[in-house]
Amino acid sequence: MGVVANGGHPGGTFSCTDILVALYYGGILHFDPHNPIWDERDRFILSKGHAGLALYPILADLGFFPLSELKSFGSRFGINPDNINVPGVEINTGSLGRGLGIGAGLSLSGKIDRKDFCTVVLLGDGECYEGSVWEAALFAAHHELNRLVAIVDYNRISALDFTKNVVRQEPVEDKWKAFGWNTVSINGHSFTEILRVLKDIHDPKSNKPLAIVANTIKGKGVSFMENNPSWHLGVPRGDELETARRELTR
Amino acid sequence: MKQDEFRDVLFDEIHRVAAKDDRVIVLTADMGAIKLAKFKESFRERYINVGIAEQSGISIAAGLALRGKIVFVYGIVPFITLRCFEQIKVDLCTMKLPVTVIGIGAGFAYGLDGPTHHAIEDIAVMRALPEMTIFSPSDPVSVEQVTRIAYASPGPKYIRLDKGYYSVIYKTEHDFSLGLAVHRKGEDVTIISTGTMVHNALAVSDELAKQSISCGVVDLYRIKPVNAPLLLRAVEGSKLVVTLEDHSIIGGIGSVVSEVLADNRVSVPLKRIGVNDQYSFTYGNTECLQALHGLGVNAVVTKLICELRKL
Numbered sequence: 001m002g003v004v005a006n007g008g009h010p011g012g013t014f015s016c017t018d019i020l021v022a023l024y025y026g027g028i029l030h031f032d033p034h035n036p037i038w039d040e041r042d043r044f045i046l047s048k049g050h051a052g053l054a055l056y057p058i059l060a061d062l063g064f065f066p067l068s069e070l071k072s073f074g075s076r077f078g079i080n081p082d083n084i085n086v087p088g089v090e091i092n093t094g095s096l097g098r099g100l101g102i103g104a105g106l107s108l109s110g111k112i113d114r115k116d117f118c119t120v121v122l123l124g125d126g127e128c129y130e131g132s133v134w135e136a137a138l139f140a141a142h143h144e145l146n147r148l149v150a151i152v153d154y155n156r157i158s159a160l161d162f163t164k165n166v167v168r169q170e171p172v173e174d175k176w177k178a179f180g181w182n183t184v185s186i187n188g189h190s191f192t193e194i195l196r197v198l199k200d201i202h203d204p205k206s207n208k209p210l211a212i213v214a215n216t217i218k219g220k221g222v223s224f225m226e227n228n229p230s231w232h233l234g235v236p237r238g239d240e241l242e243t244a245r246r247e248l249t250r
Numbered sequence: 251m252k253q254d255e256f257r258d259v260l261f262d263e264i265h266r267v268a269a270k271d272d273r274v275i276v277l278t279a280d281m282g283a284i285k286l287a288k289f290k291e292s293f294r295e296r297y298i299n300v301g302i303a304e305q306s307g308i309s310i311a312a313g314l315a316l317r318g319k320i321v322f323v324y325g326i327v328p329f330i331t332l333r334c335f336e337q338i339k340v341d342l343c344t345m346k347l348p349v350t351v352i353g354i355g356a357g358f359a360y361g362l363d364g365p366t367h368h369a370i371e372d373i374a375v376m377r378a379l380p381e382m383t384i385f386s387p388s389d390p391v392s393v394e395q396v397t398r399i400a401y402a403s404p405g406p407k408y409i410r411l412d413k414g415y416y417s418v419i420y421k422t423e424h425d426f427s428l429g430l431a432v433h434r435k436g437e438d439v440t441i442i443s444t445g446t447m448v449h450n451a452l453a454v455s456d457e458l459a460k461q462s463i464s465c466g467v468v469d470l471y472r473i474k475p476v477n478a479p480l481l482l483r484a485v486e487g488s489k490l491v492v493t494l495e496d497h498s499i500i501g502g503i504g505s506v507v508s509e510v511l512a513d514n515r516v517s518v519p520l521k522r523i524g525v526n527d528q529y530s531f532t533y534g535n536t537e538c539l540q541a542l543h544g545l546g547v548n549a550v551v552t553k554l555i556c557e558l559r560k561l
Contacts, residue, residue, distance in 0.1 A: 039317070083345065090316070092344045095336055101306040102341060105313020112275075112295055113317075132337070135306035 002053055003235055005074030009050040011231040015155040015188070015216040016122060017054045022194040023120060024058050028201070030117070033063035036087040042117050043090050043106050047099020048124035048153060049080035055089070056081070064088035097130025099123065100150055104140045107148040118201045120149045125169060126158035134179065141180030146204040150181070150211045153188065155218035157229050176211035188214030221248050253418065254285075256411050257354055259390045261285035263397040264322055268293055273318060274401070277311050279304045279325035281354060286324070304334040311349045312341035320348050320401060326360065327353035327369035327410065331376055342406035343381040350400040350407040356386070356445045357496025357525075358539035359413040365529040369410070374501020376408050377474045384473040386410040388448035391420035392471050399426060412446040414536070419448065419469070429472035432484045436466025439554055440488040442481070444470045444503050447496050450540070453547045458554065465554070470503055478510045485518065489561055492521045492554060496545060499524040521557045523550060
């Protein structure tokens with residue numbers, strides 16, 4: 001899709017693909033592709049919307065819309081998913097730092113209405129430079145939104161460089177803990193670990209929201225993209241494209 | 251008779267609708283009001299103080315509205331519009347959510363607090379947002395009515411609210427869905443104003459009447475979408491059109507009226523009176539700062555007479 005439309009953010013897309021697969025195919029999220037606005041559904045917010053290329057094929061495969069419609073990537077479907085054109089997408093994305101606040105609002109509305117749905121927000125680590133993320137983190141802990149889950153795609157690379165060279169973020173997990181969240185760090189490419197930490201989100205044992213620091217590899221699965229800041233965005237061509245396709249389908 | 255402060259009139263109206271509709275929720279960015287405290291007392295679960303955190307406040311409001319809540323978010327004008335402008339754009343406007351942003355402190359209402367608190371750019375930026383409706387009421391009656399309209403209508407709204415006490419202008423029935431009211435029809439000049447500057451406009455009209463100058467006054471209480479046909483009818487026959495606002499001369503109602511006149515090929519002399527393109531580091535109460543910026547009654551009267559002499 002990205003190659004055809006000549007756009008996309010492959011690095012951050014591949015770093016969170018395993019997490020999305022676990023959420024949608026691992027029995028974690030409750031949803032109905034035939035009724036995307038079912039009120040009891042769990043809400044998944046791809047706050048790092050630039051990884052939309054990871055979400056579209058999953059939604060299509062699950063039947064939210066026909067797979068053939070993915071051909072309209074670059075026209076009806078943009079790099080950043082929106083809820084105007086794409087069934088199954090909860091919010092308009094593109095600008096960073098808003099997903100957790102919206103997720104907190106959704107989660108609070110569920111709490112007010114005594115609903116059991118969960119809200120899962122996937123954040124980029126670079127996105128966590130936005131102060132609004134931490135405003136929302138304070139709010140969620142204060143209001144004991146224990147059906148709210150934040151997953152940080154911690155690939156350690158922002159748009160231009162490694163985060164340790166941009167503005168240091170460590171210790172990431174401790175920051176969420178200090179903001180009043182339950183926290184856990186996992187390998188974000190291990191289905192076993194992802195499913196283990198998400199399996200109880202519908203039956204929270206604590207009043208705190210849950211932050212998962214998912215250690216990931218930017219560009220995961222494509223050797224020349226892995227851990228390479230140059231592939232935050234870009235489109236592989238020629239030999240690179242052949243290599244990427246071969247490695248991803250291996 | 252002393253009136254309630256605008257914000258108390260507004261929160262009283264929200265209290266009334268919330269009593270009948272449990273979808274109504276109020277978020278405040280740590281700003282208070284007597285009648286907001288009453289709302290909190292009545293609807294504890296539907297009163298949320300997000301703290302001095304306007305950006306996440308708008309996003310949280312959007313999340314609530316996505317599940318069918320009707321949300322009012324309250325803060326001081328520059329902070330609840332400019333600080334979180336992008337959240338208003340993306341979270342509220344692109345998703346067309348029924349969230350009403352209530353900005354307290356139009357123009358120089360927070361005169362003593364300096365330029366951080368002066369609200370002179372909000373109309374310009376908020377009206378650039380597609381889907382946004384902007385209300386700027388002038389008296390307690392219009393505050394109550396636009397609040398009710400904001401509650402009942404879809405999409406994002408912004409209510410620009412002055413601080414303090416202002417007397418009733420709307421003493422007879424008026425249909426507030428029209429977007430503007432012609433309080434006086436003028437043959438020589440028509441002043442189009444908004445918010446509590448309408449009171450200044452009426453006082454200017456009184457002064458000019460003493461000099462046998464017929465001065466009309468139009469209250470543009472809904473700035474966007476502007477009712478262009480009605481606005482054009484309101485200025486028909488006037489030799490001079492004047493806009494008067496406690497907002498930057500750039501992008502406010504002077505710009506709105508200019509656009510309406512130009513787009514409709516109406517050629518009439520227009521004088522825009524507002525805050526010149528500068529920040530004010532002189533501190534004082536509203537009246538003092540309005541006078542300093544040439545928005546007081548005497549200054550406007552002088553300017554109008556000067557403009558009329560040019561005709």
